[in-house]
Amino acid sequence: MTLPAVQFSEDQAEAWDRLAEVLRAAGVDPDDGTLSPDAPGKPSVLAVIGKAGSGKTMLLARLTQALTEAGVDIVSGDYEGRKRKDRRTLAILAPTNKAASVLRNRGVPATTIHRILYTPVYDPEYERIAEWLAGQGDRPQIEGLTDLALDRAKAFYDTVKSIPGALAAAGLRGSDFIRGWKRREEPLDIGFVDESSMLDERQFDDLREIFPTLVLFGDPAQLAPVGQSGKMVFEQLSEGRKLILHRIHRQAEDNPILDLAHALADPDLTFDAFERRVEDAARRDDRVQMAQRVEAALMARSPVLVWRNATRIRLIQAFRAAYGAPADELLPGEPLICDGIELPLQHRKKRIDLEARGLIKGAQVIYLGPGKRPGFSRLHVIGAEDPQLSAASIIKIEQPDDEDPFIPFAARMGAAFLHGAAVTIHKAQGSQWETVQVFAPDLYAAAQSGRNEAGLPLWKRLAYVAITRAEHRLLWVVRNRLARPTEPLGIADLPSGPAPLALEAE
Numbered sequence: 425m426t427l428p429a430v431q432f433s434e435d436q437a438e439a440w441d442r443l444a445e446v447l448r449a450a451g452v453d454p455d456d457g458t459l460s461p462d463a464p465g466k467p468s469v470l471a472v473i474g475k476a477g478s479g480k481t482m483l484l485a486r487l488t489q490a491l492t493e494a495g496v497d498i499v500s501g502d503y504e505g506r507k508r509k510d511r512r513t514l515a516i517l518a519p520t521n522k523a524a525s526v527l528r529n530r531g532v533p534a535t536t537i538h539r540i541l542y543t544p545v546y547d548p549e550y551e552r553i554a555e556w557l558a559g560q561g562d563r564p565q566i567e568g569l570t571d572l573a574l575d576r577a578k579a580f581y582d583t584v585k586s587i588p589g590a591l592a593a594a595g596l597r598g599s600d601f602i603r604g605w606k607r608r609e610e611p612l613d614i615g616f617v618d619e620s621s622m623l624d625e626r627q628f629d630d631l632r633e634i635f636p637t638l639v640l641f642g643d644p645a646q647l648a649p650v651g652q653s654g655k656m657v658f659e660q661l662s663e664g665r666k667l668i669l670h671r672i673h674r675q676a677e678d679n680p681i682l683d684l685a686h687a688l689a690d691p692d693l694t695f696d697a698f699e700r701r702v703e704d705a706a707r708r709d710d711r712v713q714m715a716q717r718v719e720a721a722l723m724a725r726s727p728v729l730v731w732r733n734a735t736r737i738r739l740i741q742a743f744r745a746a747y748g749a750p751a752d753e754l755l756p757g758e759p760l761i762c763d764g765i766e767l768p769l770q771h772r773k774k775r776i777d778l779e780a781r782g783l784i785k786g787a788q789v790i791y792l793g794p795g796k797r798p799g800f801s802r803l804h805v806i807g808a809e810d811p812q813l814s815a816a817s818i819i820k821i822e823q824p825d826d827e828d829p830f831i832p833f834a835a836r837m838g839a840a841f842l843h844g845a846a847v848t849i850h851k852a853q854g855s856q857w858e859t860v861q862v863f864a865p866d867l868y869a870a871a872q873s874g875r876n877e878a879g880l881p882l883w884k885r886l887a888y889v890a891i892t893r894a895e896h897r898l899l900w901v902v903r904n905r906l907a908r909p910t911e912p913l914g915i916a917d918l919p920s921g922p923a924p925l926a927l928e929a930e
Contacts, residue, residue: 439667439669440454442470443472443667450614450636451512451613452496452614454490458494461511461512466636467637472641472667473642473666473669474643476645477682480618481530481532485531485532488514497512498533500515500586512614514613514616515635516533516615516618517536517618517631518537518619520786520787520807521536522787523619525807533585540612541634544602545604547602573596574594604777605777608634611635615637615639617639619643619854621648621656621658622853622854623640624649625657628657640658642656645689647850647885679711680711702714711897714900714902715901716902718739718742718901718907719907720746720907722859724909724913726859727845727846728862730849735846735866737824738824740821740845744758746908747913749913754801755913757791757913757915759791759844760842760844761786761789761847766838781810783805783815788855818837850889855893857893859896859899860890860897862887862898862900864900865904867890868883
């Protein structure tokens with residue numbers, strides 16, 4: 425990871441100095457690039473807190489680069505070398521696949537929390553290949569694997585430090601070598617957690633068990649996890665453990681989307697006044713648009729964001745009707761959201777396997793078609809490093825004014841899915857899309873309700889989270905209408921990969 429030189433702002437420099445002090449106590453000096461294997465330090469948790477555009481991700485990336493150059497090993501979830509006395513480790517984590525992929529797209533080797541909590545048990549042949557690629561073993565001789573294939577793998581790894589990527593270059597898949605999963609028993613050293621506003625107490629406790637030095641990166645203006653009374657885990661830290669970034673760097677780029685998000689901090693701003701700001705921004709910049717209808721074509725890959733479940737269900741039904749989806753089956757290309765794994769306790773290993781491969785609750789998935797066995801679906805997991813798989817599925821299509829969802833087909837047990845053409849703003853946290861549609865009538869309803877969360881009007885928190893999901897373009901939808909698509913639904917836009925791996929959950 426090579427990043428251009430950048431000048432820290434004053435608040436970033438203060439945060440860097442404080443973090444460097446803690447890291448030095450843990451035996452890693454990001455300033456002079458040295459490490460001390462025999463200096464574990466005391467357990468420490470810090471939080472870097474700032475709103476969108478304050479430079480949290482840039483600071484995380486710079487720290488990652490400095491620690492890598494100092495010789496710290498990155499634990500990415502795809503492979504871990506043998507434990508050595510002089511080894512120091514760093515894991516960069518996110519709560520969801522999509523959030524991890526956002527970091528990876530910015531050059532930060534992130535993985536999900538789940539892939540660190542549970543470690544794979546590999547076939548010995550995989551261990552031999554991985555150790556050789558990492559410079560910790562001799563060149564292996566593997567039956568069926570030619571010297572040319574090994575050379576391709578080595579050439580790839582020397583450029584991109586990814587074991588799965590190197591195996592793919594050799595025509596193999598890392599997941600084919602996984603024989604099972606186990607709960608991590610030994611701790612690591614340093615953990616950086618992005619999107620930490622999404623963490624619940626249980627995840628926070630798990631992370632503190634694994635990482636003596638833990639740094640949370642979070643946005644206090646987002647929505648807290650459901651069931652935590654509007655509180656985020658980093659709010660329980662003492663003031664000396666919170667490093668606050670005040671300056672909004674990306675405003676210097678004249679980003680109208682971020683300008684709108686930060687305008688919500690004005691305590692006197694009303695919903696009507698905010699919509700006038702959106703109108704003004706749309707007149708000045710085509711990155712913001714006052715849309716008169718929801719675009720069905722965008723919903724296939726970028727869900728429309730809503731507040732109320734009733735709105736979500738109505739929009740999903742309108743989406744399916746616009747594409748002519750039959751009531752008793754799914755069309756290839758329909759988006760889904762993983763709603764959890766429905767397996768009894770005796771199938772715990774299969775649950776871990778599914779989750780470790782990306783089917784954690786909240787994962788965004790594209791339906792590719794039926795599997796080879798009844799009740800199985802071929803799926804593309806958005807943001808997963810190895811996205812295509814086949815799994816026993818229970819797919820639920822919710823109906824307006826009907827408590828029981830329609831289930832077009834289902835295995836007896838497996839991964840459960842809801843439709844993903846529209847999602848609540850709560851579920852959208854941690855994700856970003858090129859273009860985002862926000863259903864404004866729902867936010868108006870939240871404003872009319874007069875509800876507050878953690879001392880702020882709920883509509884402002886909802887609007888802030890929804891707006892900051894947009895990477896480049898924001899559509900503020902003001903009418904309860906849907907624009908029909910001009911092309912049929914399909915999967916040609918998805919990156920192709922190796923043949924899907926069947927994950928039997930029966």
